Every structure is written in structure tokens, then in C-alpha cells.
Amino acid sequence: MHKLFTFLLTLNSAIIFAQTDTTTTSKELEPVTVSSSRFTAKDISIPLSITVIDQSRLQVGQSKISLFESLGAIPGVFAMNSENFAQDLRISIRGFGARAAFGIRGIKIISDGIPESIPDGTAKVGNLDVGMMERMEVIKGPSSGLYGNASGGVISLFSENPKEHFAEFQANIGAYGLQRYQFKTGQEIGKVMYFVSASRLLSRGYRDNSSIERNFLNGKLIYNFSDKNKLTFLVNYIDSPLAQDPGALIQSELDKNRQQVRTQNLTFKASETFSQQRIALIYDHTFNQKHQINARAFYLNRDFSNRQAFQVNGQIAFNRDFSGGGFNYQFTTKNYRLKTGLDIENQQDNRKRFDNLSGEQGNLKLDQIEEFRNIGVFLLQEFTIIPKLKLSLNTRFDDIRLEISDKFLSDGNQSATQSFQRFSPMAGLSFSPTLSQAIFANISTNFETPSLNELSNNPTGLGGFNPDLTPQKSRNYEVGYKGILSKKFRADISVFYIEVEDEIVPYQITGQVGRTFFRNAGLSERKGLELGLSYKIRSGLTTFFNYTFSDFQYKNYATTAGKFDGNTLPGIPKHNIYGEIRYFPRIGIYAIAQVRSIGELYADDANLTKNNSYATVNLRVGYRKQIKSLTFEPFVGINNLFNEIYNANVQINATANRYFEPAAGSFVFGGMTVRVGK
Numbered sequence: 001m002h003k004l005f006t007f008l009l010t011l012n013s014a015i016i017f018a019q020t021d022t023t024t025t026s027k028e029l030e031p032v033t034v035s036s037s038r039f040t041a042k043d044i045s046i047p048l049s050i051t052v053i054d055q056s057r058l059q060v061g062q063s064k065i066s067l068f069e070s071l072g073a074i075p076g077v078f079a080m081n082s083e084n085f086a087q088d089l090r091i092s093i094r095g096f097g098a099r100a101a102f103g104i105r106g107i108k109i110i111s112d113g114i115p116e117s118i119p120d121g122t123a124k125v126g127n128l129d130v131g132m133m134e135r136m137e138v139i140k141g142p143s144s145g146l147y148g149n150a151s152g153g154v155i156s157l158f159s160e161n162p163k164e165h166f167a168e169f170q171a172n173i174g175a176y177g178l179q180r181y182q183f184k185t186g187q188e189i190g191k192v193m194y195f196v197s198a199s200r201l202l203s204r205g206y207r208d209n210s211s212i213e214r215n216f217l218n219g220k221l222i223y224n225f226s227d228k229n230k231l232t233f234l235v236n237y238i239d240s241p242l243a244q245d246p247g248a249l250i251q252s253e254l255d256k257n258r259q260q261v262r263t264q265n266l267t268f269k270a271s272e273t274f275s276q277q278r279i280a281l282i283y284d285h286t287f288n289q290k291h292q293i294n295a296r297a298f299y300l301n302r303d304f305s306n307r308q309a310f311q312v313n314g315q316i317a318f319n320r321d322f323s324g325g326g327f328n329y330q331f332t333t334k335n336y337r338l339k340t341g342l343d344i345e346n347q348q349d350n351r352k353r354f355d356n357l358s359g360e361q362g363n364l365k366l367d368q369i370e371e372f373r374n375i376g377v378f379l380l381q382e383f384t385i386i387p388k389l390k391l392s393l394n395t396r397f398d399d400i401r402l403e404i405s406d407k408f409l410s411d412g413n414q415s416a417t418q419s420f421q422r423f424s425p426m427a428g429l430s431f432s433p434t435l436s437q438a439i440f441a442n443i444s445t446n447f448e449t450p451s452l453n454e455l456s457n458n459p460t461g462l463g464g465f466n467p468d469l470t471p472q473k474s475r476n477y478e479v480g481y482k483g484i485l486s487k488k489f490r491a492d493i494s495v496f497y498i499e500v501e502d503e504i505v506p507y508q509i510t511g512q513v514g515r516t517f518f519r520n521a522g523l524s525e526r527k528g529l530e531l532g533l534s535y536k537i538r539s540g541l542t543t544f545f546n547y548t549f550s551d552f553q554y555k556n557y558a559t560t561a562g563k564f565d566g567n568t569l570p571g572i573p574k575h576n577i578y579g580e581i582r583y584f585p586r587i588g589i590y591a592i593a594q595v596r597s598i599g600e601l602y603a604d605d606a607n608l609t610k611n612n613s614y615a616t617v618n619l620r621v622g623y624r625k626q627i628k629s630l631t632f633e634p635f636v637g638i639n640n641l642f643n644e645i646y647n648a649n650v651q652i653n654a655t656a657n658r659y660f661e662p663a664a665g666s667f668v669f670g671g672m673t674v675r676v677g678k
Contacts, residue, residue: 047428061620096152142444145426166677174669269359314356614646
């Protein structure tokens, strides 16, 4: 750590005395207009914890391999599994999502107003191309009153909306065979705005059997009929023909060779492939200042196959149809706003399981159609009691139906249905003594249903649902402060308490290492603090500091393996620190230093296995040179500058002590961006 702080002090001193373009106006500390709370408003005035990351922090100097690089900048958010593309990022907000065996649980992911999360509450951000993102809004905490099946929060991403014509090409190469290429272009012509992006990602990975090949094509077209109504058309295509899974290791294997693949993962050729297409239409109409409507419709198809590192039921294939839409109406007066609407989503997976015969497809063992339908009706209200005091009252009712139609009848008919109905009320209060400060509080109830994957991973070995797995419910209490002082300093502070009933937790079974099952814990509680500080030293030079404290414990939880009352929830560090220094003039050299310090965390419910604390430093340096309408930007980055030894992922409650997936050491990348236009 001494090296880390010495490095930051030296870099900070060098930057302060560097020549800065004083004509650049930093907007990083100003109140930001957000829409992820479903009411468009300044982030300061909303009684929720919200963090916004702009395009420069998402893209400039970053490798843009995934969202992992940017998520560390958000207090309350913890991400792991950045190097296993077959499993995708595991993102948690206030502990929700930490249980995911792969991908994201309990957090609503939205892209350009269209859900990336499917109705059962799961999502994969590997579907998203960071190189086309203009903004990321993150709501931390209660979200069921806004979006239904999501307890932890919301991550809402927005692609670029160019005004002036531009065309940009970027090539990025790095260690372990990294290659990333992207071309994007767009402009606004009269009533039409278009944006197109195509990119390709290749890497052989740090570990053996961890190669990735992924291709993205994204398009957006907006037609403005007038200044009061517009139609948005979105199209996305992803082709991922290869994402290998090197598997988790035991500690002795890590000590011997951190880059090795687990033998069984190589034997059974553990990997996944998928392709996905999505189209969406969004219509917005403003009748006048009082009345506005929004309507949307979308369709997604995903063709997926996966080889896991065991024989029986070791291959999965499904074809998914995900469709839906919604409508909402907003009424606005001077002291009152109302928004009401309807969300309809339907997911249908035609799922099959086969034996895995050393990577070859064996006998069919499961064939079923899984459906998850969710109809949600919401009513959001905002009352301005006095000019400085606002009351928010939200409620949502969700009607959920799950159905499995068993087509593999040789072991009996495991067809089944389940249904849930949930009200999710929320109340929030915001007091703003000035336009740039607010004290807020909120209280809410939230829920998460088990996902189709969690339900269909039946420990009996049969098809159908796991009959013992039920939804988890939570109650959330939060108070906080947001403030911008002297246009140079911003502070965001939140303190929360969450009580969770029937917490859904993962576990594994002997003989099926790598396959995860799920069960309910009785009761758990989460107490935490989130602190975000930003300080603009001078024009173009800004520092950021985040600290998250998480005290998450089981209160009542017992299994055949033991009683875990009082134990810490696994997968979440108690202490999480992030620091960043950005020297970012308008034209010329720029430098970015990022520090992550992650405390130790437990890998199991029994709290017998720990993942050690670690700290990493990332450095980015680039140079922008503009010649008329042409801009050149060479850049270089180093992740894990001091070659810290740590684990990129920890598998929760793994069997055979296979908890750890090691991270790479120092990782160097660099490239060139060439842009024509503004």
C-alpha cells in the first residue's frame, strides 16, 4: 500500500503543476437530469441514492472490455468476475446480486429505456457495448416500487445521441491477445437523428481455456415529427461464438499455477456460445406542459448453448423469446406530478439438457418450455408541499405467472405452474435548503422471485420447479444527504438498513462441482454506509473518493450443514474504497489514475473460507490532437500497475473447496482513436 499512496501523491503533484486548458468548463459536479427514477428530474431533488457516470468516465482511456472498469466508481456497487466471459460480471448493490452463479440478479438493467433484464430478474451486461454508451445512471436501493422484480437497484444506460456529423474508428490491443475494434458514426439531419456502432472483441484471456470472441452491431434512429412527439427505433445484434470457462481452483492449485485451467473444465470443454437480436420502438408525445405519454414495444431472441464441467446434465441449450411493452401517462402541475402506467413482459425459454460426453452432446435428459409472464401496474406521485420540501409516494402491483411444460416424459411429467402477486409501496421525502443541496429519506418494501434458472436447477435431479424455493422479500429504510458546495465540492452520503426474509442463497452438491442450486435462508439484515466525495481542484482536474461499509449478517438461517445465525453474508466485502484522479483538459494530454481497495470477504455461509483483501491501481494516459475536423487520440492503459495478486471471482458455497478464480497481474493495453467531425 505504501507504493500505492506514494504513486498517487507523485501523480497528483505532477498534474497540479501541469499546463491546464482553463477554457474547459467541468460539469462533473453540477446537478444532473436523470430519468431512471421514471420522473425526469435533477438527481439532487430525488429521494433516492443516485450516481451518474458520464461518457468521458465510461469511454476515455478505458479498454471498454466491460462495465467493470466504470462500476468501481459508484459507492454501494461491487462487481466481480471481470475475467470469465462465459459467466459475465456479477454485480451487487447493497448485497443484492451477490448470490448470482453467473450474470446479474436482483438489479434492473435498462438500455435506452428498454429492459435488458428479463422478467425473472436476471440479466447479462456482456450484451452491452460500453464503447457506445453516453451515460450510466445507477439507483442504489429500493426499486420494486418503480420496476417490480428488483430489490437492489437500477442500472440504466444510454447510447450516444450525436448532433453534429461524426465518424470514429478505434483500435485497441493489449496483453493476452486482446484486440478490440470499433467503428461508429451518426448525426442529426433535419428531423432525423441516427447512430450506428459496430465493434469486435477478441482475447485469449489470462488463464488457459478463457478465450473470448464477441461481435456487436447497434443502431438507433430517432424521427422527430415535431418538437412535441418523436419515434425511436432501436436494433441490436450480438454474436458470441466463443466464451471459454476456465473454472474455479482450490488454493493449492492457485499457489502452483494461477493461469491453469481446472482439469475437468478442459476435459468437458466448458464454454458458452450465443447469438441475440433485439428490436424496439419507443413513442413519446407531449400534448402540453400538463400531459405527456410514452409507449414502447420490443422483441428479443436469444439462442444459447453451454457446456459445463460435469457429465450428467452437463450441456444446456435454450432458445429464448422475450417480448413486451408498456405505456405510461404523466400529469404535471406546479405542485404535483403523477405518472401511471403498465409494463408487460413475457419470457419463453425452450430449454434442453444433455449429458456432456467430453464436450460432445450426449443423451437428452431434460426438455421443457419455461414461461415467465409479468404484468406490472404502477402509480408514482410527487407532491411539492412547500418549495423546499417534496413527498414521493410510489406503489406498484405485479402479477407474475411461471409455467413449465415438460416435454421429456420418460421420467414422469414434471409440468408445473406458480403464480405470485406483490404490492411494492415506497415513500420518500426530500428537503432542499438550496438548489444544490438536499436531505432525503425513504422507506420501501421490495421482492425478488427466483429466476427460471434457479427454479429449474432442481436438486432432485428431475425437471420442473424446485418446490422448496420461494421469493425473497425485503424492507428498506434509508436516509441521506446530497450537496454541491462552492461549485467545487460534492458529497453524497447514505445510511441504510434492510431486513430480508427468505434470502435466496446459492450452494453446490458433491459430484456436481460448477452447477449451482438455491435455497431460502430465514432472515438476514443489512446495515451500510455509502460515501461519495468529488473535488474539482481546478479546471480540468478533479478527484473522486468513494467508501462503502457493509455489515450484512444472517439472523436466522440453518441447513443440514449447520446453523449460521450471526454469520456474515458471503460474497460482499465489509470495506470497499475507490479513489480517482482525472486530469482532463479539452485538448492535449490527459491522465487518469484509479485505485480500488477491497476488504476481505467470506466465500461460504459458514464463514470458514476467506478471500483476502487487495488493492489495485490503474493508470491511463492519452493525448488528443485536433487538426481542423480531424482528431487523433493515442492512449495507453495499465490495469493492476503494481501486479497485485488477487482473485477476480469467488464462487459462493462451492464444493470441493473450488472457490477461487484468479485475476491477471499487470495488464497493459493501448490504441488509437481517429475521429472526423465534432
